[in-house]
Amino acid sequence: MADVTIIGAGVAGLWAAYALARRGITPRLIDRNGAPGAHGCSWWAGGMLAPFCEGATSEPAVIAHGRQAATDWAEVTQVVQKGSLVVTLARDRAELDRFARRTTGHSRISGAALTDLEPDLATAGREALFFATESHLSPRRALADLVAALAQRGITIERDEARPDDIPGTVLDCRGLAAKAPGLRGVRGEMVMLHTPEVTLSRPVRLLHPRHPLYIVPRGDGVFMLGATQIESAGPGPVTARALLELLSAAYALHPAFAEAEVIETGADLRPAFANHVPRVIRQGRVLHLNGLFRHGYLMAPALAHQAADYLQTGTKGDLFHED
Structure with a gap:
């Protein structure tokens, strides 16, 4: 279980690292650009944790999982709960x-x-x-707070151009469009x-x-x-x-x-999206793709990370899990 590498240090990759770390699994976290910044779409997000508003155009899974997002984020950063x-x-x-x-x-x-x-x-x-009941947060502060929370657990971001084929063991590919996941x-x-x-x-x-x-x-x-x-x-x-x-x-x-x-x-x-705008954990052999967050990055990243961690730890396949 210690042999887990996460590629991509945007909101999906950072949350995946945090979810694993909370379960006692220390991943290797790498990103070709290093720490979060203007190179990633997580940097430009609104930070609205608004599952009910998103329900006007989104699938039920976004509403169901999004309702937990504010509680998850409150573990690591300031969440403003003013609706x-x-x-x-x-x-x-x-x-x-x-x-x-x-x-x-x-x-x-x-x-x-x-x-x-x-x-x-x-x-x-x-x-x-x-x-x-809806909330919001500051995305750039939230990313920085996630990085700090990981650093406290001894997890830092390595700057590396590595791809899944270059890395042995289990890989979580969280690179957004760069991952070229099927259907993205x-x-x-x-x-x-x-x-x-x-x-x-x-x-x-x-x-x-x-x-x-x-x-x-x-x-x-x-x-x-x-x-x-x-x-x-x-x-x-x-x-x-x-x-x-x-x-x-x-x-x-x-x-x-x-x-x-x-x-x-x-x-x-560019925000990575699947046809139904619901993010997925897609298993391709030893690689798990965490992708398709669309405009729901901060709303759905915790749920995606938890389902990936569930699968790695117990083999549980949640409703966001897909086999390719």
């Missing part, structure tokens, strides 16, 4: 009705109740869905970081829009992460002008003060 809010512009109220029908775990609020939660969003006549494709996501002292938000806010849906995650100190785009693409590259325009236009529609915000960072990367 999440879903709003629309006045002309798009039908979108809110549609979202409400597709999800559970929410209450419908307006007026004084909305003012109490997010005063800056409480415009006349606005209604919202409040998902009180790239889904491009783009984001922008803004700074403005004119807006105060306490929790993630999703703006439903027929053309430009948007989520905004507060990072503290007047910093906000905006994300929304989902483009089927295998090509990397910087944020496009169209994506930036759509993100900023939607943010301005949500609150006019965002028009004067300072753009402090933009980023884009």
Whole structure:
């Protein structure tokens, strides 16, 4: 059991190492780029632990496993448990009705109740869905905290170009698209970081829009992460002008003060996804592929890691486990 190597130190690989370490198994952890950073799509995530919101478009497995994510993450990093809010512009109220029908775990609020939660969003006549049990975290802090938790157990990240064929014994391949797992494709996501002292938000806010849906995650100190785009693409590259325009236009529609915000960072990367957008542990001989996290990286990485660890320790095959 000591002969386990994990390739890839993004959110999937770090969680796999942590899940094994908690069971007394010390893995070797390697990544061609070393510690987490801008080279990995985990770096550009929103960090929303919002299984009920994701239920609007996701498979039941994402909701079921995602409900445990906040508890798992709280072992290693700060988790903000203030729920999440879903709003629309006045002309798009039908979108809110549609979202409400597709999800559970929410209450419908307006007026004084909305003012109490997010005063800056409480415009006349606005209604919202409040998902009180959802949470969020800061992805970059979470990655750093996972690295620190592993270091306390004597597990460090080796910088190495090794591939599964180069390594004896059991291998957990957590390299995302680089692993070329069967059925995997790239889904491009783009984001922008803004700074403005004119807006105060306490929790993630999703703006439903027929053309430009948007989520905004507060990072503290007047910093906000905006994300929304989902483009089927295998090509990397910087944020496009169209994506930036759509993100900023939607943010301005949500609150006019965002028009004067300072753009402090933009980023884009390819998220690995399977056809049904549910991640998998895929066994190919002695190699386990942990992959397909799509936009659910922080929501589903703990569950994927636990199922891989279950299989290695007891042979148990969970619902995310597949044989190739």
